[in-house]
Every structure is written in structure tokens, then in C-alpha cells.
Amino acid sequence: MSTFRNFKMVDYVVYGRGSFNQLEDILAPHRKDDLPMIFLVDHFFEGKELANRIPVRGADKIIFADVTYEPKTTQVDALADALKDEFGMVSGVIGIGGGSTMDLAKAVSLMMNNPGSSADYQGWDLVKRPGVYKAGIPTLSGTGAEVSRTTVLTGPTRKLGMNSDFTPFNQIVLDPELTANAPVNQRFYTGMDCYIHCIESLTGTYLNEFSKSYGEKALDLCRYIFLEKDTWDDECDDKLMMASYAGGMSIAYSQVGVAHAVSYGLSYLLGTKHGIGNCIVMNHIEEYYPEGVAEFKRMVEKNGIEIPQGICKNVSEDQFDTMINVSLGMKPLWENALGKDWEKIMTREKLRELYGKL
Template identity: 30%
Template sequence: MAPHSFALTMPSDIRFGAGRRAEAVDVTARIAGGGTVLLVTGSSDRHAGPLRQGLEDAGVTVVTARAVGEPTVEAITDVVRTARGARARVVLGVGGGSVLDTAKAAAALVDNGDPLDHLEVVGKGRALQNPVLPWIAVPTTAGTGSEVTRNAVLTAGRVKVSLRSPHLLARVAIVDPDLLQGLPRTPLVHGALDALVQLVEPLISCRANPVTDALARQGLAASLKALPGADTTQAETRENLALASLLGGICLANSGLGAVHGLAGVAGGMLGAPHGALCAAFLPAVLEADLKALRRDPNPQAQQRLDALGPLVTGDPTATATEAIQALTTLTRTLRIPRLADLGLTDGHVDELVQGALAASSTQANPLPLTETEMRDAVLASR
């Protein structure tokens, strides 16, 4: 095996544990230093409301921006306009992955111009030239790991693209598992499955490293312990779900993902279907495609990583990748994850989906490059 060479990037201040959301007020007020805070949240004030009140009680001026639905270029532009008008100096994001992506994108763009100057694929992809506003992440769902990643996923037309920079890392990430209590089961499960895939793909990624391996193994154990029950009335389950999401975010930011996310990202823009459901629908067939690619182009290291999934997923030390795929297929069926046809995929989508996934940045970290035929077979098998 070649000598390891890798770099790690993540927020320098990560706070995890039940009740730690209360720290967001003091942290935000300290960083704001008397300046205005832009609070980015969703349609509900359930969790953001008490933090806003705490900041106002501390004498901090707070301006609120709502992020409803997937963040689009147009929506980000509106939030940035709000931030500039208020002369915000700190951004506090309280919500799910879309809210956090909106918060970090707004923090990046307040002093850096048009989103299209910096977006990948649909824009000019330019590096950010000016400083990014400090932002604080308080996730209220478990799945995306956006609180510890360095990119914001935005929708431009029918395409999901990233605003990417190491400067997008949160100044502080506060992960309180108790915020998961009371989440509706369907989005909770979809988020948990997104986190699961964000642990599996870094484990088999061609960019994996020893640190992300250790974190992904810990996160995968937590994820599988929480699923399929996902009962958030139990403190242990909440902690496992939140931990899996956090560790998955760190892993994907440092080892990349794979063809599952390459397909899910393109399909999400095409179909508007839940990202976690798409990831789960693609996962078994893409892993099968990886095994076929290994038969075509043997790679001992990739084979070893895929086979390592067997014991990790099944608990059987003799299991291989084939048994892992069978177990993951059973899990998705137990959780009643719809197939792609049920999510709106038709024959007319397949060519565009395959071509988009082959070009996607996530796909480049797949353990082996997949051919167009192998990618197409994976899509058809997922239908």
C-alpha cells in the first residue's frame, strides 16, 4: 500500500451533546461583538425562537431570513440582500441541511458578489476573493452533516451545484441531539439514510485516509444501531443519529463520496425527490456496479475496502461486500424506501441522469471509475 498523504479540514470548534444548543447565544453574541446577527432558519421558530430571544435579551440586534425548501440561487440572492441591508457581521444558521447551506452561502457571498461568479458547473467557479462572514451552525436534523462541510449545495434550474471553499467552514458547530426529538419519521429516516451513505462512500472512496476511516467506522456503527427503529424518544437513538450525521459530514468533506451521491445529486435536481431517499434507492445497485467494475479491472485496495463493509454492516466477521449489499437492501426495504420509478424517474430521464452523474464531482471519488454501461445498469436496477 502506498504511503498515506492527506489533509484534514473541519471546524476548529465542534460542540456535541444534549443541551448544548444553549451555548449558541453566548457564542454568537461574543463573535458578533455588538454587530448585527443574521439568523437563518426555516418556516418554524420552534428552535430558532428561543435563541433569537436570548440574543435580543443580551442586547444583540437580530434580523431573520427564512429558508424554505431547497436553497436556490434566487433564494440565496434574496438572503444576501437582507444581510447586506442589515449590515450583518455574523450569520447564525438554525435548521436542517438546506437552512445551513443557505446560512453558509449567505455568509460567503455578502462580501463576494454574485453567486454565479463562484458556483461550480453553472457558474464561473471563481475562488472567493474577500473574507467570509463568521457563521455558527446549529443543526436541527441529522443527515447532511452540513455543519462541518466546506460546501453549500444550491439548485440552479434543474441542476444541484456547489459553492465550495475551505472558508465556508463554520466558526462553531453546535450539535445537540435533543433537537431531533419530535421530528416526523419520514424526513428523519431520509436524513438518517443520507448520513449512512455518507459513511459508506468515504469508507470505500479512492481518497480515503486513516482518520476518516476511523470516524466512518464509528459513525456507521452508530447509524446502524439507530436504524431501522429511529425512535427519537430515546436519548441514545438521538445521540447515535446526530453522531452519524456529524461524522459523515467530516468524512465526506475529507475523503469525498462516490457514484451514489453523483447519481442522487443529479436525480434530485431532475425529480425534486428527497435526497436521502434517492441515496438509499441507489446504494445497493451502485455497490453491485463497483463489484462488477472490480471484475473488469481488479484493484486489490478497492476490493479490500468493499469487502470490509461486510463485517461493518452485518456484524459477521466473515461477511464480504456481497453480504453487506444484501443487508443494506433489506434495510432499505424494511424502511419502505421507494424505488426510483415511484420517485418519478422515467425512461426519458435515464440518459441525462447517467451523463450528469458521470461528470459529477462526487463520482470522481468512487473506488473505481464506472463505465457508462455500468452506471446505466445501476440506474435501471434501482428502478
């Protein structure tokens, strides 16, 4: 008898322009005694209007998180330990920002209730206890972090998520107004993260009708935004927010593929941001996604984006080995992309050649 994965989704979703204004009412039932809500906010918003709109009550605390680099297990542990030292326990953790901020919020929530280091939980279904209440509020669209069952972290030996049924948010607030005026390059890179999710999911060996339904819709939205539209407007923000959600749902019941597996190595060694890393890799993997890469290049050209080149030119052979080890550790991604015999196809030599082109 087949066993089908029992997929844990986000508990509650609110969508709409201005929905951020409902945050106080949404959080009220989840406040416990005098325990604070912790707002982890992308440091980009320090001193900006959005920070003044956060419904701080009582002992609540706003922490502006430095997400210049993607979250590390050490950063997660330091935040969770500091909160335990200051408050003992908290009512919840609310992530406001891009994918890195939301991943940080999910991880800190989990580590409030799980012993040890977040590095102990990098892998699949290692988390044993629910975290504290957590909500995600994206201010960039594309990563799908708002709906995923993972929180991607760079640890001492690998870049790998805390993939578990305890990881998804209890609540997400999807307010496209919050994504207005995002930096053009950053918006493109996170949008391409969504596009690449779709290409990898829709051409993968794990594909099923659940993933296909969400992936095809997200792909249509990305094509409209990045190929058909000539100027960015509110409609683009609305549509990209839904593409991000649908793209995240598409990979929830399947997997990503080659671009993500290779970019994990870049991120681990060089600190390359996830969206940019995916774009750098996507530029060179026609062999695996010929149609997707051709379309991606049209999107890059139409939107006037410069994809970085030659980022591996000063990398030593030992460092190449490190990237290769991190990348080959992403077994479900490679299997989705290349099938059960993926190790015969993507050899260390072939991966070394690919990294050499980036």
C-alpha cells in the same frame, strides 16, 4: 514529494443536551457594532417553541427559510442581496435546521463578502474571500453539513457545491435535544445519508486512515441505531448526532461515491430531496456496494420505511440526458468509487440503464 491536503475544519464545536442555551454567550463576541445577526431557520419551526428560544438582540432578524426543495443559487443570491439592501452588512449568519438550512446559511455567509452570483462559485476552491461569521445548529442528524467544506446548491446548469476552505462553519452547536420528535421518515432518510457516506467512503479508492477512523465509528453507530435498537429514544438522538459528525469528517478527507453521484442528477431534474434520493439509488446499486446495499435493505425493512419506486417512469430521453450530464460532472465522486478509469466503467449507456430502474 507528496502534497497532502491541508484540511480546514470547523473552528469551534459545543456538544451536549441543552447546549443551545449557550447560543447568546457564543455569539456575543462576534457581534460587530450595531450590525445584526441573521438567523436562517427551517420554516418547519415557524410558530414553534424553538423559534422563541433564539437569542434575538437589537436589529437581529429571524428569516424562516423555505427548504421544501434543496437550496438554489437563485435563493442564496436573493437572500444575500436582500440583506445587503436592508443592512449593508451583518455580524453573522446562523443556520438552524437540517442540511439544506445549514447549506443555505453557509452560502449566504459567503455571498455577503464575495461578488457576483453563488453560481459562479459552484466547483472546487473558487471562493476567494471569507464570508461573514457563520454558525450551524442541526435539528436533524445525518447529512454531515455541519462539518463539511461544501454547501450543495442547484444552479442554472448543475447541482454542485461551493467547495472551499472558506465554507466550513466558524461554530457548530450540537444539541441532541433539538432533534427529538423529528418526523420518522425524514429522520431515517437523513440517517441513511450518514450510513451511505460511510459505505462510500470506506469502500472508496481515496480511503486513508483518517477517513477510515471516523467512517468506521459512524458506521458502528448507524448499525446500533437502525439495526439493534427496537425503539427510538434519547440515546438514538445522541448517537445519530455523533454519527453525522463522524460521517461528515470521514468524507472530508476522502469522498462519497455512486449513490451520491447518481442522486445529484435526480435532485437537479426532479427536485428529489438529498436523503431520499440517496436511498432510492442505494436500493439499486448492489453491483458496486453488495454488502452495504444488503445491510441498507435490512435497515429499511426493520424500520418500516417505504422507499419510493418508479420515480423516473415519465422522464423523457432529453431529461435522462440532463441527469446523466449532472451525474457525470461529479468526477471526484466517480473516481473515488470506481478508480482512475471510471469513465470506461460508468458509461452514459450504463448510467441511463441505472436511471431507468429508479
